[in-house]
Amino acid sequence: MNMDRIVGNMVLLKLDNWRELEPFGIEGEHVYARVVGIGDFGIWIENPAFESTPVTASAPEACVAYVLISWNFVKSVVYFPDIDEEEFQANEGVKRLGFR
Secondary structure (H helix, E strand, O other): OOHHHOHHHHHHHHEEOHHHHHHOOOOOOEEEEEEEEEEEOOOEEEEEEEOOOOOOOOOOOEEEEEHHHHHHHHHEEEEEEOHHHHHHOOOOOOOOOOOO
C-alpha cells in the first residue's frame, strides 16, 4: 500500500516509548489521529486541542497543532479505509488525540 493514501484520514498508531511524547498530547501507546503528512523523518498527525501559551496570552489555550512523530516511535500504523472520520467521532470508545 502507498502510505500517501492515509494522508487526511484517521489512523491508529501503536507507539514505542510513548511517554517521551506526552508534552505533545500523546497519552498512551495507542493513538487515534488524523494524518496530515508522511515524510522521511516520520508521520505528521493533527492534535486539534494542543495546549500552548501564545506569546500574547497569559494562560494556555487549545489550538490546532501538527505533531511530527519520528519513525523510531512508530511500531505500527492501522488504516481503516472504509471508516470515515464521522464514524470515529460517533464512537465513544475511540479516544482521539487532543480530546479529553
